[in-house]
Amino acid sequence: MKNKLFRCIVLLVLVVTFITTLSLQNTSVEALSKYGSTGSEVRTIQEKLKRWGYYSGNVDGIYGSQTVAAVKKFQQKNGLQVDGIAGTQTLNAMGIMSSSSSSGSTSSNSSDVNLLARAIYGEARGEPYVGQVAVGAVILNRVKSSKFPNTIAGVIYQSGAFDAVSDGQINLTPDSTAKKAAQDALNGWDPSYGAIYYFNPSTATNKWIWSRPMTVTIGKHRFCK
Numbered sequence: 001m002k003n004k005l006f007r008c009i010v011l012l013v014l015v016v017t018f019i020t021t022l023s024l025q026n027t028s029v030e031a032l033s034k035y036g037s038t039g040s041e042v043r044t045i046q047e048k049l050k051r052w053g054y055y056s057g058n059v060d061g062i063y064g065s066q067t068v069a070a071v072k073k074f075q076q077k078n079g080l081q082v083d084g085i086a087g088t089q090t091l092n093a094m095g096i097m098s099s100s101s102s103s104g105s106t107s108s109n110s111s112d113v114n115l116l117a118r119a120i121y122g123e124a125r126g127e128p129y130v131g132q133v134a135v136g137a138v139i140l141n142r143v144k145s146s147k148f149p150n151t152i153a154g155v156i157y158q159s160g161a162f163d164a165v166s167d168g169q170i171n172l173t174p175d176s177t178a179k180k181a182a183q184d185a186l187n188g189w190d191p192s193y194g195a196i197y198y199f200n201p202s203t204a205t206n207k208w209i210w211s212r213p214m215t216v217t218i219g220k221h222r223f224c225k
Contacts, residue, residue, distance in 0.1 A: 032085055032086060032087050032088075033045060033063055033085070033086040033091075034063060034068075034084070034085040034086065035063055035064070035065070035067075035068050035084065035085075036063060037063040038061055038062050038063065039061055040061065041086075041096070042061045042062065042063045042067065043059055043060070043061035044096060045063075045067065045071070045086055045091075045094065045096070046058075046059045046060070046061070046067060046070075047059050048094050048095070048096075048187070049067075049070045049071070049074060049094075051184075051189060052074070052184070052187060052188045052189040053188075053189070053190075054070040054071075054073045054074050054077075054188070055067065055070035057070075063086075068084035069084070071084050071085070071086055071090065072084045074090070074093075074094070074187075074188065075090055077188050080093060093187060094187055095183045095184075095187060112152055112182075112186060113179060113182045113183055113186060114174070114179070114182075115152055115153060115156065116136050116139060116140075116152060116156075116182035116185065116186065117174035117178040117179040117181070117182040118164075118170050118171070118172065118173075118174050118178075119135070119136070119139060119156050119162060119164060119165075119170060120132050120135050120136050120174065120178045120181050120182055120185075121164075121169075121172055121173075121174035121175060121178035122162070122163075122164025122165075122169035122170045122172060123135050123162060123163065123164045123169075124219075124221070125175070125177075125178060126219075126220075127218070127219040127220065127221060128218060128219045129177060129180075129181060130191045130218055131191075131218035131219040131220075131221055132177065132178060132181035133181045133184045133185050133189055133191050134190070134191040134192040134195070134198070134216075134218050134221070134223055135181075135192075135198065135221070136181055136182050136184070136185030136186070137185045137189070137190040137191060137192045137195070138192050138195050138196060138197065138198055138223065139152060139155050139156060139185075140152070140185055140186065140190075141190070141192070141194060141195060141196045142155040142196050143155050145196055147196070148196070156170070191216070191218065192215060192216060192218075192223040193215040193216055193223070194215060194225060195215045195216070195223035195224055195225055196224075196225055197209060197212055197223070197224050197225070198221045198222060198223045198224070199221065199222055199224075200220050200221060200222075201220075201222050202220065209224070212224035212225060213225050
């Protein structure tokens with residue numbers, strides 16, 4: 001009799017544990033922004049994706065089919081799982097930080113943001129915000145180009161590439177604006193329209209740089225390919 005009662009208790013504990021675990025798993029899934037979700041987080045997602053050119057719908061805080069499509073484009077661009085769900089990794093990549101993100105991923109991302117921010121601060125801290133993002137985008141466009149080193153550090157520290165490295169301004173502490181510009185550039189915003197060079201027309205003496213096809217002028221910088 002005692003053995004039967006003991007087995008019933010053990011079975012009951014196992015069932016309760018299973019149900020609790022399942023409930024917690026479902027809760028974590030529901031916490032993600034996905035199709036049908038509404039609220040401030042969805043609005044933030046839409047605002048960021050609209051700013052970066054992935055989303056053209058209304059910023060209404062409703063996770064509809066247009067938001068799903070925009071999230072998928074963002075995920076594909078940033079090497080994430082393309083499922084249209086704004087999970088932990090996707091939110092982190094958008095700069096919407098989640099406490100459950102892995103320390104390794106966060107550390108790597110933080111290192112890239114900091115180095116890119118230092119380059120932006122050294123090169124363009126007096127420029128409009130969009131111009132600072134554009135400088136960051138140029139660096140990232142070089143990383144993707146076969147003509148340049150394939151890492152952010154390699155591009156920034158390439159001999160003679162940036163004045164901020166040559167004159168030591170790369171070692172200055174970047175402000176919050178430069179850090180935000182770096183994150184926006186890393187997240188895919190490219191106001192330079194694919195440029196891999198930029199220069200100041202009022203000070204440039206290199207004739208070759210003037211021959212490059214211009215994409216846009218922002219502040220004192222002319223961006224070109």
